[in-house]
Amino acid sequence: MGIQIDEVLSGNSMAILRAARTTTPLRKKENKRQDNEDDTQIGPPPRPFVKWVGGKRQLLDILHAAAPDNFGRYYEPFIGGGAYLFSQLPDSATISDANPELINCYQVIRDDVEALIRSLRTHKNEEAHFYAVRAKKLPTMTAVQRASRFIFLNKTCFNGLYRENKSGQFNSPFGRYKNPKIVDTENLRAISEYLNTCDVEIKHSGYQFVLDKAQPGDYVYFDPPYAPMTKTANFASYVKGGFGLQDQAELAQTFAELDKKGVKVMLSNSNTPIIHELYKGFNIKIIHASRAINCKGSKRGKEANEVLVTNY
């Protein structure tokens, strides 16, 4: 028996929703159709609403296996596209990122998803329209217009790559995709429902605030821009200023202080000598992941080593 929409929306919905969702994605589509003939069933679970460099969709099984068995509040201070968050749907969480336009999207999806959907429907996958939207001056726009612009550019730009120039302006070129899904109504509504029914705080902030906020027993997952594997192969341009080695060292310090405080901490990064050095004394698991940020097609999809560092 499936769960009906009105059942979900009445009682304490998110727990019911999660219970249903943890089983539904594993079931084959045909079974789902046999079991659930009517269309009042809940939709698929939320998933990232943007394509994001460093997104964790490929690594979810590894992250779930490495997560602590129990914890209090969940913190994800480099939220990006939120793949891991959406795969867990924790009851209480604080998510944040230093990218103001990305965080504005999460807030708008929570507060005004229908206006966002209406605005997204006005966009066209055309080069002239793309460059006109890209050139718009953010201070003159409403929060909904900014979120709509951000999602539209992400869906239609080259490689879905969010890249800023030195003055902090988005500068990826038009992607020439045949039929990008600019308006994913079902997913946006699913995300909005999660953000509204659970205790999820959304912050525009550097990751450092987590040191004061996280309490013993809470769980923090850090997924920062990675330390470079080579001098040229790095991508850390998510926000103006990037994320250099000094930032990596300060983050490692924050990791160690959270550890002293009794917070459970997990971190993803590249499998490089500097990361091994910075996190020596903690558990470091080497994992293999394919990545697609190299601009040369031939170099895409190759295996790159990553690490998962935990203190528990």
Ligand SMILES: C[S@@+](CC[C@H](N)C(=O)[O-])C[C@H]1O[C@@H](n2cnc3c(N)ncnc32)[C@H](O)[C@@H]1O
């Ligand atoms: C590797 S991505 C996270 C990917 C995410 N786990 C996902 O599944 O999409 C790193 C994120 O860190 C953010 N970021 C960069 N510097 C930051 C800082 N100093 N504090 C907080 N967030 C930062 C970037 O905007 C980017 O979204």
